[in-house]
Amino acid sequence: MTLALDVIPRLGAALLDVPLSVLDLAPVEAGRTAGEGLAATTEVARRTEALGYRRFWVAEHHNMPGIASSAPSVLLAHLAAATSTIRIGSGGVMLPNHAPLVVAEQFGTLHALHPGRVDLGIGRAPGTDQATALALRRTREGLNADSFPQELAALLRYFRGTDSAGITATPGLGEQPDIWLLGSSGFSAQVAALLGLPFAFAHHFSAANTEPALALYREQFRPSEHLDKPYAMVAVAVVCADTDERAEELSLPRDLAFLHLAGGRPQALPTPEEAARYPLSDRERQFILSRREGQALGSPETVRRQLGELMERTHADELMINTLVYDVEDRVRSFELVKEKVAA
Numbered sequence: 410m411t412l413a414l415d416v417i418p419r420l421g422a423a424l425l426d427v428p429l430s431v432l433d434l435a436p437v438e439a440g441r442t443a444g445e446g447l448a449a450t451t452e453v454a455r456r457t458e459a460l461g462y463r464r465f466w467v468a469e470h471h472n473m474p475g476i477a478s479s480a481p482s483v484l485l486a487h488l489a490a491a492t493s494t495i496r497i498g499s500g501g502v503m504l505p506n507h508a509p510l511v512v513a514e515q516f517g518t519l520h521a522l523h524p525g526r527v528d529l530g531i532g533r534a535p536g537t538d539q540a541t542a543l544a545l546r547r548t549r550e551g552l553n554a555d556s557f558p559q560e561l562a563a564l565l566r567y568f569r570g571t572d573s574a575g576i577t578a579t580p581g582l583g584e585q586p587d588i589w590l591l592g593s594s595g596f597s598a599q600v601a602a603l604l605g606l607p608f609a610f611a612h613h614f615s616a617a618n619t620e621p622a623l624a625l626y627r628e629q630f631r632p633s634e635h636l637d638k639p640y641a642m643v644a645v646a647v648v649c650a651d652t653d654e655r656a657e658e659l660s661l662p663r664d665l666a667f668l669h670l671a672g673g674r675p676q677a678l679p680t681p682e683e684a685a686r687y688p689l690s691d692r693e694r695q696f697i698l699s700r701r702e703g704q705a706l707g708s709p710e711t712v713r714r715q716l717g718e719l720m721e722r723t724h725a726d727e728l729m730i731n732t733l734v735y736d737v738e739d740r741v742r743s744f745e746l747v748k749e750k751v752a753a
Contacts (some may be wrong), residue, residue, distance in 0.1 A: 418495065419502065421542070422450075427720070427726060427727050428727045428728075429728055430463045430727060430728070431453070431457050431462050431466065431729065431731075432467075432613075432644050432730065432731040433453060433465065433466070433468075433730045434467070434478055435477040436450075436678045437474065437677060438680070438735050438736075439676070439677040439680055441555040443477040444721070447477050447484065449737040450484070450488070451465070452741070453465075454488045454491060455491060455492060457495065457570055457741075458492045458494060460744060460745060462495060462744070463495070463496060464495065465488060465497050466500030466729065467484050467488070468499070468500045469499065469501065469532075471542075474676055475675060475677045481499040481501075482518075485498070486522070486528070489523045489527070496528055497519075497523070497527060498527060498586070498587075498589075499528070499529055499531040500530045500550050501531050502516075502532070503533075504560050504561060505557070506542060507543040507545070509561075510563075512529070512531075512564055513564055513567035513578040514578050514579070514580060514581050516584075517567075517581030518580045518584075519586065520584040520585065520721065521584045524584075527586035528586055528588075528589060529586045529588050530589040530591050531589065533592070533596070544721060561604075568581060568582065568584070568588075569585070587607070588606055589606060589671075590606050590607075590608055590609070591613035592610060592611065592622060593610070593618060595618070599625055601626055602626045602627075602628075604633060605628065605630060605632055607640040607642065608623075608639070608640070608642070609643075610623060610641065612645050612729050613644050616702050616703025617702075619722075623641050624724075640726050641723070641724075641725055642726060642727040644731060645703070645705060645729070645730060646703075646704040646706075646727060647704070647712060647716070648660045648689055648707075648743055649708070649709060649732075649746040649747050650707075653707040653711055656711075658681055658685070659743075660706055662681055662734065662735045663678070664701075666678050666679065668696060668697060671696065679735075703719070709746050709750035712746075712751050713750075713751045730744070732744065
């Protein structure tokens with residue numbers, strides 16, 4: 410759908426009313442090391458802090474050569490020390506992979522070191538294959554998604570008091586970060602609503618479920634000690650460049666990386682040249698087009714329209730932007746354009 414030009418300023422103005430945040434995957438680019446990828450993520454955290462973004466979250470992934478954020482609490486400690494004002498957090502810690510006590514101690518430590526700056530985003534899926542999830546947990550207990558409510562309840566108890574076995578999380582008790590639930594379907598939306606927690610929806614890979622999940626969250630929300638009314642953040646994939654054509658070029662490595670991942674062949678993020686040369690079949694091209702649904706890709710004018718439409722549909726309280734491109738300067742440039750030309 411194309412909007413008339415005179416509508417664009419109204420849509421852009423709506424973005425001024427919501428905070429903008431960042432979701433980073435600590436990508437490892439082809440020909441570079443994990444250390445270089447983590448250094449680039451640190452640079453992006455510093456630069457987006459200077460631009461005025463509210464949060465900088467990293468996502469837990471395992472057994473993926475192109476993603477270096479396998480240990481969120483370790484990376485977040487480094488990012489918090491490298492910045493001073495931006496909130497740092499997990500988007501998220503995948504609870505089936507960890508004993509709740511471990512998560513409470515890790516994020517209690519982060520909160521004790523950086524009070525008032527830590528978010529603990531919790532997800533209910535392993536974020537990896539079952540063999541890797543089992544290697545992480547070392548037992549099948551807790552790996553089933555049906556165990557998530559009990560695991561979450563145990564985690565919350567460690568922040569609030571001693572559990573039934575007399576175990577006290579230290580740090581943990583009295584050091585509770587802001588807790589979010591993450592989701593890509595209605596299940597986590599309902600859990601977040603019943604517990605009165607803020608909810609972050611993964612629109613960047615589950616666009617079709619965004620509006621139904623947010624509707625469930627808002628309809629079933631119960632006020633709590635955390636919130637008196639619903640607070641919904643929408644995570645969206647964005648690549649913003651000076652022109653639509655340049656944004657298209659920058660998006661090709663991400664497209665190819667997801668294509669490899671869907672085929673069970675996760676790899677480092679390819680170069681733009683490698684991605685441009687890749688011989689796509691019609692089926693692969695269709696997969697990429699379907700993946701792009703709901704994403705914002707293009708010049709500032711194009712991205713403003715796309716994000717404006719998203720805001721009108723979701724009425725999100727906050728937008729979290731994920732930008733996956735090969736070069737760190739292109740990554741930062743995209744965040745600059747969004748902050749200075751899309752949301753201005």
